[in-house]
Amino acid sequence: MSYIKPSFRHPELPVNELGFTQQQYEGSLSTLCAGCGHDSISGAITKAIFELSIAPHNIAKLSGIGCSSKTPTYFLGSSHGFNSVHGRMPSVTTGANAANREMVYIGVSGDGDTASIGMGQFAHAVRRNLNMMYIVMNNGCYGLTKGQDSATSDIGSKSKKGEPNPFEPIDLASVALQLGATFVARSFSGDKAQLVPLIKAAIAHQGFAFIDVISPCVTFNNNPGSTKGYEFVREHLAATGTVDYVPMKQEIKTEYAPGSSTEVTLHDGSVVHLHKTDDKLDVSSRRSALALMQEYKAEGKILTGLLHMEQNSRDLHETIGSSNKALRSLSENELCPGTAILGSINDSFR
């Protein structure tokens, strides 16, 4: 890993609509191992947010504990961040989102943080359709504690120690689909071309957007016999198609072969365009996604790309009917009923 961040930047770096350069969306220097898949994901997040032209301060990035949960320090340095408690990022994000629905919430977690200690909180954030992007940087092992198998490790997969994992894996994308997640995707840290548009679509989605990103651990789980290593994943990848996220204001320029593409128009008028490689996928149907994932798995393949997306998703705020304004912006006058009302409340107890 590098420990010096170059301060030199080309004076004519391109800027986005808000006048920020991509550099302004970067974070501190990563302390993860050189070649860690997580750093590529941080890069993809940086690029996606820059291209979406979201003001950095309107984003909150939250995480749990683990290698993956360290990454919010390494992107979006001008955004508030919260490195919380192991497996508890979803609840902290729920509260943060409840307080201010006007911001964009990025939750970063790992396979240990989500599929083991945080399984309960993950499941309930999905159920509530919390408006957030939830990324799992999935490497099949516990990196910070030196390579123990995690719950997403495939049965028979060997980590650096050489022992095959004896337990069934938890497939988080399938779990999310079964729990009712309104946006589910899977990607690979080594496939930025696929990941960046997926992140854009996930952020634009009004509700819980889950991306399971396979992200090899170069130190503990990148050896022969591992099903989460670079080589194995590259060899077994199959994509549902190419995703394009087109903001509302832009014209769709790309031309796709007819009959193999789907468009999903989002609440703000932007469009997610999926150019499918497998016609069997119907992204509006979670059943179709689950069936296809099973089919590919049976063939020993990892299906990536956009799997499911609900067009008319209602997030937690809409479900519970809370104010359109950020609750934290309500003034004392709006919140405190005052002396006269308290007087009548007293009377009701006499």
Add this chain to the structure above:
Amino acid sequence: MTMTMKKTIHSKNDLVIKFANVNGTGSASANNLFAKALFRMGLSVSPKNIFPSNIQGLPTWYEVRVNDKGYLGRRGGIDIAVCVNPQSMAKDIKEVSPGGYVVYDNTKPLDLRLMRSDVEFIGLPLTQICLDEYQDPRQRQLFKNVIYVGALAALINIDFEVLTSLIGEQFKGKEKLIAPNVHALDLGYQYAKNHFTCPLRITVERRDNRGDKILIDGNTAIGLGAVFGGATMAGWYPITPSTSVIEAFEKYCKRLRVDAGSGKKNYAIVQAEDELAAIGMVIGASWNGARAFTATSGPGISLMSEFLGLAYFAEIPTVLVDVQRTGPSTGMPTRTQQSDVIACAYASHGDTKHVLVFPATPKECFDMTAQAFDLAEQLQTPVIMLTDLDLGMNDTMSEPLEWDEARAYERGKVYSAEQLEAMSEKFGRYIDSDGDGIPYRTYPGTHPTKGAFFTRGTSRDEYAIYTEDGAEYVRNMKRLLKKWETAKSYVPAPVIDNSGKGSDIGVLHYGTSMAATLEAIDYLAQEGIAVDSCRIRAFPFCKAVEEFIEQHSTVFIVEQNRDAQMRSLLVNECEINPKRIVPILNFDGMPVTAKFIQQAINSRLDINKVTPIRKNTTSNKAEQ
């Protein structure tokens, strides 16, 4: 039936009546009606629910104490038992004090083995009256309760019109129900009048002890305190006896916090998947600038402990209400105790301590809840309010709730966008620029380029940058301790009563031990023993608490737990010799009584041969 009794109880406005009912039969509303009628008659009344952890079909009790002196603690002893539950009847009859009364349903003859010659039996054919009067089985069950309230009105002289007017209020909007309920009251009233010499030897009579007081449970007062204190977010997980805190918050939010134009709610309540998530939500919302809170009981405190450590170290305002119950583990989940004091004070791993507040009345529940939001934001730390089942779930006579219109929420040190814009230096989240240990925070989303920082549970420098440098860690921990010192001047001061006018004996107490302690001090005064008192209302302890201990040679502390937990805190934090504080401990799950405290003090004074005379007239003998 008539029996010769050796002893009889004669009293006016001094009684304890205990209702023995079956869960889920509608007895609660009839019993509340009874207590409220006595309250309306201007009497000091303290009803207590004594209920097991069941929902339907098993025994439950309701005990009401009435007296003329304003005492609201439990008295002990039962003068009248209303036994309408055959399951618990044998025990219920045994509990009645000699000379008292047993009111029972005599539709079926009483088992002769339950008879006692030293109490008087009042048989009311409740089941038979209902069979004769009502067709619907549910009505037969419900009105049985109303009928015994009507009979009691005749037996102990309750103003019948007070009862009928309460029925009118209770069924406002459902007027069809008024007449049948009044009829049921009258059935009981007439039966008692016609079959017994009314009133009995135990009676009540109108007084003017009520003033402008209200009769409200502590949990409702807390819910209201959160509404008035500006809470907009509650994350919670159901647990007895705290559940009704959030229910009250929601009830009043629905009434007072819905935007008339849009119909949208100016609040968000999220029922969490567990207590870990509940406190996580509160921390997330507070971090993001909203006032948020949760309510739980002992087991929830255990689950929230990891997060409390994070909130302490990351300095996030967190308001938590702990309505204590009897522990450890599930303990007696529907009985009262003050046994989470240490668990809350030092909740979490590492060096942590938390601000605690201890309300003793519903009014204090209201005030301290609103204040807890101020304290948490001013001090940027968790504030835990410790109440208990006794205060939380029992209607308690209280001074009316008050809100000062001139009061403004104290939101603590938060930089606005304008302040950040005007700043030339780099913002540092953990810089102690005021020297009080409290740094400045920013809410996410405040300024496009300034004021962002990374909140973390890991060690960091003053700019919130991760570091494992030992010196930085020590500097930060010392600053947190400085903040702890600052907290002493922010938290509610103790209530000190030196009516012993310089007595050698002082009693410390807190929370719901107040009522019984003050009553015990009255009894001791009647014996010629003058006692001063100090009610602790917060942790960290104010200087005045330490001074009170120093000023008294014999110091007692009344607690409702086994291990004298507050005493341990005092010993630990104020470096007091443990022998200086004598614990008086009640932990059977029932609220402590004045007699218990009085006896404990008396027996200790006997052992130490303390002559309870005032300081200025005798030498100090307490410390032998």
